[in-house]
Amino acid sequence: MSIVLALVCVLGILIVLFFIGMIFYLRLGIFKTLYHDLLEWHEPAADAAQWSDGCSQHSTCKYCGKDIMMDSQGNWF
Numbered sequence: 001m002s003i004v005l006a007l008v009c010v011l012g013i014l015i016v017l018f019f020i021g022m023i024f025y026l027r028l029g030i031f032k033t034l035y036h037d038l039l040e041w042h043e044p045a046a047d048a049a050q051w052s053d054g055c056s057q058h059s060t061c062k063y064c065g066k067d068i069m070m071d072s073q074g075n076w077f
């Protein structure tokens, strides 16, 4: 068992935890400090108006109330 193999295993586990946390954030809004505050993944408010400026979709973040835009992959920033 080499140290490199051990590091790859730890990294893999961290990536899996990151994606599990991401699902919890998107579904339940927990881990907001990590995903919203540190990574700045904003979430549109369900009752906020969404509008288009012709090339991108705009909305309002449900956590910080900032104006956010959707990129071509459907992610809000």
Ligand SMILES: [Zn+2]
Pocket (backbone or CB within 6 Å): 036, 041, 042, 043, 061, 062, 063, 064, 065, 066
């Ligand atoms: Zn926000």
